[in-house]
Amino acid sequence: MIARGDTMGVFYIESPATRQLQRKARVGDYPHLVIHSSIIRPASNRYINEYVRRLHGKPYSPLHPLLEGLLEESYGIMVYQEDVTKAAMAVAGFDAIEGDGLRKTLTKKRAEKKLREYRERFWAGALERGASPGQIDAIWEMMMSFAGYSFCKPHSASYAKVSYQSAYLRAHYPAEFLAAVISNGGGFYSTFAYISEARRLGLAILGPDANASELAYAGKGRELRIGLQQLQGARRESLEALLRERERGPYRSLEDLLARVALPLSDLKILLRTGALDALEPGLNRPQLMWKLLQRHREAGREPVLAWPEEGAWIPALDDYPEAQKIQDELETLGLIYRFHPLRLYEEALGRLDLVPACELARHVGRRVRTVGWLITGKVVSTKRGEAMEFMSFEDETGIYETTFFPDSFRRNAPRLNARQPFLLTGEVADELGAISLNVAQASPVERAVAASSLPAFGFGAGLLGGNGQAATLE
Structure with missing residues (x-):
């Protein structure tokens, strides 16, 4: 899965650039993922394809014999911050403190003056040790690819570990994993994109339900249930009140819900339009549900909008909303279409x-x-x-x-x-x-x-x- 770049939602390796790198590398083992977590930085773009070619067997020689063995695990390419320190010590005779100073300077903004000083010392030291101007330029240029931000190997290794853990969850518990990703605000992509990915993974996408949904998205087996947090415009305190009261037992009907928890009519209308109240009245379509809601809902001591003098609601025979209206309701109340891909x-x-x-x-x-x-x-x-x-x-x-x-x-x-x-x-x-x-x-x-x-x-x-x-x- 990692080697194919099928890592949408996976910590740190779900970006388009990283997924493309995984497809080029075609390896998914931990040591290589540690390398990839560090090399995938903007300034190193020019070295990524060369790394991939060497990974797949292209012969190469170190930039200088003094680097022999220092960069073997990354195929002669500097990948980690400490590679800068080690290369400066090996090629130009820097001591550990001076080499680490160069590493730190590369991570700072507006460090041009100090970098010029380091470059002069690096050139002088490298020339003394027999490096040619071409070799020195190539080594220094690779060091400059660490300008801005980069990782040391322990940092990259710790990130890769979390990536592996989340990749395992995606592979073996895709519904639960994607539910957690969406509920926590996602990563690189929108909820719409993650739901599309869930659909491509063969998961059934279930809509909001007053008796089945939690506030967060929930996954179980091959099903992903939309959480009430997705409702656009509904008050959070209303949704929390609905869930608290449900702990005493599921709602048996719309009237039972209205009797047990006081919610504003505006929030109830949103719940109804999402389909979250459908299962409470299986014999009624949504226009009929709306009719019943407007007859039975009382707010702040006021009479219902459609007050009915007799006991029990009177529900006329009404046609269901056309499909286009339901789609529009989904968009307006959830911000997306979940029942199918909009294409x-x-x-x-x-x-x-x-x-x-x-x-x-x-x-x-x-x-x-x-x-x-x-x-x-x-x-x-x-x-x-x-x-x-x-x-x-x-x-x-x-x-x-x-x-x-x-x-x-x-x-x-x-x-x-x-x-x-x-x-x-x-x-x-x-x-x-x-x-x-x-x-x-x-x-x-x-x-x-x-x-x-x-x-x-x-x-x-x-x-x-x-x-x-x-x-x-x-x-």
């Missing part, structure tokens, strides 16, 4: 297009293809020329796939991209050492395809951003 809403229109699903992109390397995807996270970076570009992760029902928007594409497409709707993406499939991605040339909203068909359009607004009221991470 299903476009199924008929998308079925007319020649699309490659995420799970089959590897079969199309080097070809120009079209995909559909929902944006779940992204990161804007700058090229060496200072131009903006972005790495984005999209998902469809079959998986998550990574995309690259190079500067020209970024300028054309970035203004229209968002996490509120699906997009059609056209580009070339790339394979970098086993990590598949799509270099996007064109992105357009799926709504255009729907508009061109006879299907109704669904306006999602900001609803599908997901996660406990939080949006996907779009840096």
